[in-house]
Every structure is written in C-alpha cells, then in structure tokens.
Amino acid sequence: MRDQVLNQFEHPWLMVVGMILFIMVFIGVLYMVTGKKNNSSFSEAEQLPLEDGQKIGGAK
Amino acid sequence: MSTEQVSHQGEMEQFSYDDKVVKKYILASLFWGFAALLAGVTIAFQLSSWKFNFGLEWLTFGRLRPLHTNAAIFAFVGNAIFAGVFYSLQRLAKARLFNSFMANFQFWLWQLIIAGGGLSLLLGYSHGKEYAELEWPFDIAIAIAWVLFGVNILGTLWKRREKHIYVAIWFYISTFVTVAVLHIVNSIEIPVSLMKSYPVYAGVQDALVQWWYGHNAVAFFLTTPFLGLMYYFVPKAANRPVYSYRLSIIHFWSLIFLYIWAGPHHLLYSTLPEWAQTVGMVFSVALWAPSWGGMINGLLTLRGAWDKVRRDPVLKFLATAVTFYGMATFEGPLMSIKSVNHLAHFTDWVVGHVHSGTIGWNYMMVAGIFYFMIPRIWNTTLYSVKLANLQFWTATIGLLMYMMSMWTAGITQGLMWRALDDGGRLVYPQFIETVVKIIPMYWVRAFGGVLILIGFMFMLYNIFKTIQQAKKEEEPVYQAPALSSAKPEAHAGTHRKLEGMPMVFTILALLAILVGSLIELVPTLTSHKYLAQKTFMKPYSPLELVGRDVYIKEGCYVCHSQLVRPSPDEYIRYGTVSLAEEHVYDRPFQWGSRRIGPDLARVGGKYNHMWHYKHMIDPRAVTPGSIMPVYDWLETKKYDHKTLRKKMKVMASLGVPYSEDEIDNAIENAKAQAMGIANELSESGVSKDIADKEMVALIAYLQKLGADVKQAIKDGKVIDKAGGAE
Numbered sequence: 001m002r003d004q005v006l007n008q009f010e011h012p013w014l015m016v017v018g019m020i021l022f023i024m025v026f027i028g029v030l031y032m033v034t035g036k037k038n039n040s041s042f043s044e045a046e047q048l049p050l051e052d053g054q055k056i057g058g059a060k
Numbered sequence: 061m062s063t064e065q066v067s068h069q070g071e072m073e074q075f076s077y078d079d080k081v082v083k084k085y086i087l088a089s090l091f092w093g094f095a096a097l098l099a100g101v102t103i104a105f106q107l108s109s110w111k112f113n114f115g116l117e118w119l120t121f122g123r124l125r126p127l128h129t130n131a132a133i134f135a136f137v138g139n140a141i142f143a144g145v146f147y148s149l150q151r152l153a154k155a156r157l158f159n160s161f162m163a164n165f166q167f168w169l170w171q172l173i174i175a176g177g178g179l180s181l182l183l184g185y186s187h188g189k190e191y192a193e194l195e196w197p198f199d200i201a202i203a204i205a206w207v208l209f210g211v212n213i214l215g216t217l218w219k220r221r222e223k224h225i226y227v228a229i230w231f232y233i234s235t236f237v238t239v240a241v242l243h244i245v246n247s248i249e250i251p252v253s254l255m256k257s258y259p260v261y262a263g264v265q266d267a268l269v270q271w272w273y274g275h276n277a278v279a280f281f282l283t284t285p286f287l288g289l290m291y292y293f294v295p296k297a298a299n300r301p302v303y304s305y306r307l308s309i310i311h312f313w314s315l316i317f318l319y320i321w322a323g324p325h326h327l328l329y330s331t332l333p334e335w336a337q338t339v340g341m342v343f344s345v346a347l348w349a350p351s352w353g354g355m356i357n358g359l360l361t362l363r364g365a366w367d368k369v370r371r372d373p374v375l376k377f378l379a380t381a382v383t384f385y386g387m388a389t390f391e392g393p394l395m396s397i398k399s400v401n402h403l404a405h406f407t408d409w410v411v412g413h414v415h416s417g418t419i420g421w422n423y424m425m426v427a428g429i430f431y432f433m434i435p436r437i438w439n440t441t442l443y444s445v446k447l448a449n450l451q452f453w454t455a456t457i458g459l460l461m462y463m464m465s466m467w468t469a470g471i472t473q474g475l476m477w478r479a480l481d482d483g484g485r486l487v488y489p490q491f492i493e494t495v496v497k498i499i500p501m502y503w504v505r506a507f508g509g510v511l512i513l514i515g516f517m518f519m520l521y522n523i524f525k526t527i528q529q530a531k532k533e534e535e536p537v538y539q540a541p542a543l544s545s546a547k548p549e550a551h552a553g554t555h556r557k558l559e560g561m562p563m564v565f566t567i568l569a570l571l572a573i574l575v576g577s578l579i580e581l582v583p584t585l586t587s588h589k590y591l592a593q594k595t596f597m598k599p600y601s602p603l604e605l606v607g608r609d610v611y612i613k614e615g616c617y618v619c620h621s622q623l624v625r626p627s628p629d630e631y632i633r634y635g636t637v638s639l640a641e642e643h644v645y646d647r648p649f650q651w652g653s654r655r656i657g658p659d660l661a662r663v664g665g666k667y668n669h670m671w672h673y674k675h676m677i678d679p680r681a682v683t684p685g686s687i688m689p690v691y692d693w694l695e696t697k698k699y700d701h702k703t704l705r706k707k708m709k710v711m712a713s714l715g716v717p718y719s720e721d722e723i724d725n726a727i728e729n730a731k732a733q734a735m736g737i738a739n740e741l742s743e744s745g746v747s748k749d750i751a752d753k754e755m756v757a758l759i760a761y762l763q764k765l766g767a768d769v770k771q772a773i774k775d776g777k778v779i780d781k782a783g784g785a786e
Binding site for chain 2: 049
C-alpha cells in the first residue's frame with residue numbers, strides 16, 4: 001500500500017509546504033507565549049471572564 | 061488600531077447589556093432543539109421498522125434525515141451559539157452589543173430560514189449535499205444573516221472598554237470568518253428555477269469542496285464557537301481563571317491551522333487524488349494534539365472545584381461536555397487512519413461518532429450555558445436542581461446506549477461486508493443479511509434517543525418554570541473605565557499586543573485557514589483531468605437527468621452510496637472499482653456517506669425495469685426484510701419536464717457537451733425514452749399509464765448507473781479491476 005500511495009503522489013511538495021508552515025506557526029506561537037514579560041499580562045487576561053464591569057443600578 | 065492611547069485616568073462610563081436578544085436566541089434554540097430531537101427519534105424508529113415512514117412522502121427517511129441534521133446543527137446549536145456569543149462577548153468587551161436592531165433582524169431572518177428551509181426539505185427541495193441541502197435562496201439568506209452576526213461581533217469589539225481580547229473571542233472571530241468562507245465557496249451554484257440549482261463543481265471536485273465544507277462545518281460551527289464558550293463559561297461557573305492562558309493561545313492557533321486540512325478524511329479510498337487523501341489523514345491525526353490540549357485546559361480549570369461539579373448542574377453539564385469532547389476528538393483521528401476508515405466508513409460507527417460530538421459535546425454544553433445564563437438574565441434562580449440532575453442522567457444514559465449500539469452495529473456490519481471465505485467468496489453475498497443483523501441495535505439506538513428526548517423535555521419544563529417565577533426588573537446598569545483611559549503597556553509581549561488589535565487578529569485567523577484551504581483545493585479544482593473531455597462517459601439523457609433530480613429530491617443518497625472502493629470484497633459485491641472519470645457529469649456528486657442500503661454505482665443493468673418498479677412500490681415484495689421506504693407516489697406524480705430545457709442549458713453552460721439540437725428536443729427525447737420503459741413495464745403487467753411519471757425517470761437514471769463503465773470495459777477502454785483506480 002505504501003508504494004501505491006507514493007506512486008500516485010502528484011504534489012509531494014505541497015504536504016511539505018503545509019507541514020513547514022504549521023511548524024513555523026507553532027514555533028512562532030510558542031515563542032510568543034513563553035517569555036517572562038508576558039507573566040503579568042496573562043494573569044490579568046485570565047481574570048477577564050470573572051469580571052463583568054461594576055454593577056451600579058437596576059436589578060440586583 | 062493604534063496601541064498608543066491618550067490617557068484619561070479615571071473616566072468612567074455607564075452602560076448596559078442587551079440581554080433581550082440573548083433571551084430570544086435561547087428560547088429559539090430550545091424550541092428548535094426539541095424539533096430536531098423529535099425528528100431524530102422518528103428517523104431512528106424508521107430504521108428499526110420501515111412502517112414508521114407512515115407511507116407519507118414528506119415523512120420518509122430520505123427527506124426527514126436532512127431535516128434532522130440541519131435542524132440540530134443550524135437551528136438548535138446555531139441559535140445557542142448566537143445566544144452564548146452575544147452574552148459573553150458583551151461582558152468580555154464591557155460594552156453593549158454594537159447594534160441591537162441588527163441582532164434582532166438577524167434573529168428573525170435566521171428563524172425564517174429555519175422554518176422555510178425545514179419546510180422546503182420536507183417538500184423535497186434539496187441540493188443533495190449533506191448539511192448544505194438548502195436551496196440557493198436560503199443560501200443567500202444564510203450569508204446575509206451570517207454577515208450581520210460578524211458585523212455585530214467586530215462592531216462590539218470596536219466599541220469595547222476592555223483593551224484585550226480574551227481567548228473566547230478569538231474563537232468567535234475564527235468561527236465567523238471561516239464559516240463565511242466555507243458557506244460561500246461550497247454554495248456557488250447556478251439556479252435553474254426558484255428552488256433548483258446545480259453546483260458549478262462536478263464529481264471529484266464537488267466531493268472535495270463539499271467535504272472540505274462538511275468537515276469544517278463540524279470544526280467551525282460545532283467546535284470552535286463552543287471552545288470559545290468553554291473558555292468563558294467554565295471559568296465563570298467554577299469562579300476561577302482558566303488553567304493556562306498560554307496553553308489556550310497554542311491551542312487556538314494550532315487547532316484552526318490544522319482543522320481546515322482534515323476534510324478529505326471523508327473521501328478516503330475514493331477517486332480523490334491520493335496525495336489529498338493522505339494530507340487529510342495526516343492532519344486529522346495531528347489534530348488529536350490541539351484538541352486534547354484544549355480539553356485538558358478546560359478540565360484542569362476545574363481543579364480544586366470538583367465538589368462543585370457534583371452539586372452544581374451547570375458545572376456538571378460543562379465538565380461532561382468537555383469529557384465527551386475529549387472522547388470524540390480521540391475517536392475522530394483514529395477513524396481517519398486509512399485502514400481503520402476502510403472498516404468504519406459507510407457504517408453506523410460514523411453515526412455514533414457524530415452523536416458523541418453533537419449530543420455529548422454540543423448539547424451538554426448548551427444545557428450547561430443555558431442553566432448558567434437563564435437565572436442571571438431573567439434575574440431569578442433555577443426552578444429545580446433535582447430535575448436538572450435527572451435530565452443529566454437520562455441524557456447521559458441515552459447517549460451511552462446510542463453510542464454503544466452504533467459501535468456494535470457499525471463494526472458488525474463493516475466486518476460482514478468484507479468477510480470472504482476460503483474460496484474468496486463473500487460470506488454474506490446478500491446485502492440484506494447485513495441489515496437484518498443490526499436491526500436489534502437500531503431499536504436500542506431508538507430507545508437511547510427517546511431517553512435523550514425525555515431529558516430534553518425535563519429541561520424545557522425546568523426552564524419554563526424558572527422563567528415563570530422571574531421577577532420583572534429594570535435592565536442592570538454597569539460602569540467601567542473608557543477604553544481611551546487604558547494605559548499603553550510598555551513591556552507587553554507580541555501576542556498580547558495582537559490581542560489589542562481585533563482587525564489584524566481577524567486577518568491572521570483568515571490567513572491561517574486560507575493556507576490549508578488553498579493548498580488542498582486549488583490543485584484538484586484547477587486540474588482538467590476531472591472535467592469532461594474525451595471520456596467514455598455519455599452525458600445523462602434528458603430523462604435520466606430528470607430521474608437523477610428525483611433521486612436527489614427523495615434523498616436516496618442518505619441511504620445509498622455511489623462509490624466502489626478498491627478492495628476485493630467491494631469488487632466482488634459491486635463490480636469494478638470507481639473511476640474519477642465516471643463522475644464528470646455529476647452535479648452534485650452523490651457518493652453518499654452511509655450504506656444503509658447497498659452501493660448503487662453499478663446497479664444499472666443489474667435488474668430489469670420491472671424489478672425496480674416492484675421494488676419502489678414495495679421493497680419487501682422483492683427483498684424480504686428490507687427497511688427501504690415505500691415510494692408508491694412515484695407512479696402517480698408527473699415528472700417535471702417544464703424546466704428540462706433550462707436544466708440542460710445550465711449544464712451545457714457548465715461544460716456538459718449537450719448540442720443545441722439536444723436541448724431543443726429535450727422534452728421529445730425524454731418522452732420517447734419514457735415510452736420505451738413504460739411499454740416494457742406494461743408488457744410485464746403494469747396496467748397503469750406511467751409514461752409521464754417520476755417512476756420511469758428514476759428507473760432510467762438507475763439503469764444508467766455504471767452502464768457506461770461496463771460498456772467501456774467491454775470495448776477494452778477500461779480495465780476491469782479490483783484495486784488502484786485508473
């Protein structure tokens with residue numbers, strides 16, 4: 001079956017391009033999210049769902 | 061948008077949230093959810109016993125099944141998405157919805173599409189492409205409603221008071237852009253009349269576009285919006301932040317980048333180019349990692365809150381949903397592996413898999429977020445926690461019955477199809493043997509479905525009582541600092557900055573999904589190999605064309621495939637393996653996804669006209685034990701010849717080699733061919749005059765299936781073989 005798959009592989013470079021792109025995106029994102037300078041901003045962002053703005057009137 | 065902001069420290073603004081429209085979407089989702097489940101239970105019983113088709117044309121399995129899938133996806137889940145997104149988006153952005161009129165307009169347009177679309181499916185108006193069955197006027201309306209949704213998301217972000225865009229919103233943005241691209245590309249079609257159109261793609265190309273769409277409807281309609289909702293509602297309900305914000309960023313980008321490639325795993329062993337099949341398989345397996353990354357992130361958010369999961373129905377539903385998500389995204393990649401897929405494809409295993417996703421993940425999520433939102437926006441408390449728990453257990457047990465019966469049925473039937481004895485003969489040469497064997501599992505599934513429906517009714521009652529006890533109160537008012545008072549962050553990381561720029565973010569998300577789409581689609585779409593050139597295939601005759609449209613209208617494709625895969629058992633059972641060339645005139649392609657009945661790609665010439673006639677009037681008269689519905693109205697309904705010339709003109713404009721003469725004489729030609737079939741039938745004893753009825757058109761089409769290939773083999777143009785297409 002392996003031979004059959006390889007024989008009919010008309011665009012092998014496309015898969016390679018796809019994989020390389022994915023690895024680039026993955027490494028890029030990894031690079032962006034690691035690093036200590038994000039620490040404070042991420043812990044701030046984490047809290048976002050927990051606050052709705054300060055309720056001041058209307059229903060309790 | 062600039063990151064530099066003038067600083068007006070302390071400038072507070074007052075605002076309120078538009079929860080009225082959220083309420084409407086919740087109620088609509090509940091209403092349609094009930095309808096979708098009811099349709100689902102009905103079709104489950106139709107497979108247990110054909111009698112549940114009730115002999116009514118608009119209630120037959122072929123028409124009701126598309127109604128069930130479309131209602132579940134777009135009506136039940138769709139309305140729930142709008143409710144959940146509008147609720148959480150406003151709160152995450154600390155801003156009122158950009159435009160309430162637009163949201164309300166979108167609401168009514170969406171309900172109109174559902175009601176009208178549902179009716180049209182029952183009446184037999186269908187594209188014949190799964191989850192994209194609605195005809196072209198609905199396609200346009202869907203595009204409009206979807207754009208309104210997107211404008212409201214981006215508009216609300218534009219008005220936001222919170223500089224940073226939380227991870228949930230990225231998922232909403234990617235949902236919006238991707239579904240827009242999918243829907244538009246897959247719906248490019250040429251109208252023949254108000255309720256009939258043909259796709260611009262044919263055969264293999266149509267199949268590729270359709271499953272790129274179909275799979276990503278699962279990815280970007282049933283998954284990404286719900287991951288967004290998970291990232292908002294799980295932390296909210298557990299009252300603790302998401303386990304890892306870093307992981308959520310990696311989760312997001314990897315998931316959307318990989319998902320878009322996975323479509324061809326629906327077309328393994330088909331005539332799609334091998335490389336595209338392999339790409340689909342590889343990326344599907346790779347998807348396992350980000351999917352589980354997300355699941356783990358969701359579940360670990362609950363760390364230290366497990367006692368709450370036991371007590372709080374909201375968390376119970378959410379945690380179970382995330383668990384089922386993990387199961388479904390483990391099973392999916394497994395089923396995409398070619399050798400596993402050969403067993404699973406066309407069987408009930410796939411049906412079971414889908415329901416672990418839609419019931420286990422989507423329905424459980426919807427229940428969780430509704431139980432969270434409803435008491436809050438109606439300003440009351442949940443009527444009964446006990447009833448919610450009861451609902452949880454009935455739904456879970458029902459779902460487990462469903463999944464287990466479908467695994468058993470699918471694997472049993474798949475193994476029976478391929479079983480060969482020592483002499484290389486089929487152990488079960490009669491297809492019906494493999495059907496009768498799994499009927500008990502169909503009963504188990506149907507009762508599992510009934511339990512899920514009953515659980516849903518508990519929820520309806522619980523929510524009805526909750527709303528009934530709500531006190532009427534004014535809209536709450538909130539305050540938060542204006543966005544212009546946000547201080548620029550001197551040391552923010554790159555992604556953090558990106559989160560402050562919704563437009564740039566949207567464009568990057570669009571790029572991420574376009575890369576995979578273009579690489580996968582363009583080579584096949586631009587290859588002339590799949591277009592009609594010098595081929596042994598003859599275009600459909602006018603009568604066959606009409607018959608094909610009857611086939612689509614009755615939804616025969618939901619039970620029958622038209623694709624012989626390269627394997628010994630399929631070769632013996634059906635005949636020579638399918639070739640790409642065979643489908644050059646197929647608009648839409650009709651390869652199907654489930655073989656509840658046998659493959660029909662080689663049925664032409666297998667039986668005489670009389671066999672088909674008897675079989676359509678009463679399938680059990682020729683095949684005892686059959687579960688195929690009765691189609692006796694086909695011998696009384698006249699086939700549609702008025703649009704025939706127009707149909708052929710459209711086909712010709714798409715490249716089908718019909719001459720002017722053939723188009724001009726289409727009606728006469730159709731009549732002549734119909735007369736031939738009717739005469740043969742009347743010689744065999746059919747007393748009714750059926751020469752102008754849908755029955756003869758359908759028979760003409762069925763007799764054409766595979767006929768040209770068989771002729772080409774006789775003429776030595778094609779080699780008759782079991783493996784390796786072309």
